[in-house]
Amino acid sequence: TQTVSQSDAHVTVFEGDSVELRCNYSYGGSIYLSWYIQHHGRGLQFLLKYYSGNPVVQGVNGFEAEFSKSDSSFHLRKASVHWSDSAVYFCAASNQGGRALIFGTGTTVSVSP
Amino acid sequence: EAAVTQSPRNKVAVTGGKVTLSCNQTNNHNNMYWYRQDTGHGLRLIHYSYGAGSTEKGDIPDGYKASRPSQENFSLILELATPSQTSVYFCASGGNWGSSAETLYFGSGTRLTVL
Secondary structure (H helix, E strand, O other): OOOEEOOOEEEEEEEOEEEEEEEEEEEEOEEEEEEEEOOOOOEEEEEEEEEEOOOOEEEEHHHHEEOOOOOEEEEEEEOOHHHHEEEEEEEEEEEOOOOOOOEOEEEEEEEEE | OOEEEEEEEEEEEEOOOOEEEEEEEOOOOEEEEEEEEEOOOOOEEEEOOOOOOOOOOOOOOOOOOOOOOOOEEEEEEEOOOOOOHHHEEEEEEEEOHHHHHHHHEEOEEEEEEEE
């Protein structure tokens, strides 16, 4: 069974703090991983993706994520959060070569002033 | 940027009634998807399509049908709606499958309440 796990349902941070959101996957073969952000009442928007090559990938608005095959992880990080980063963040995965994205359950990030 | 439009934004239906959720995309993407979002479950794939005339079952297809009459349009149909289908439904489109590391573009969602 292919799964994507996000262990933290809710994370609260202060503006200016760093944040790391965890994502672990269980997939066979080569994998494609991505992160999406969902602001309240909106659809999901793409943040970044890993396909191959450099395991650290940069996304929009200062987000980056690091792929680790040994840990089966793709954690998302940001060095200094802004209040506008308050949202739900979804990790997603699929096997390279086919099939639709499978999403994790999401992590809600609340940024306090 | 790809545009994905869902209609209606909100829908209230009665148990046993028929509901059709519509999705239109204007970026000529081959692939389209229907997900539902529920607390504690994240997004779950209902049906998807990789071109006009094709529909495929996702992870939770029971109680749902899909229709892809054209490249632009992808509908989700609930023939006999039940309260368990109360949810927020998202349509998405994507241009490249599999090895091209597809990026999905989402609509704003349809909030369906079945009474």
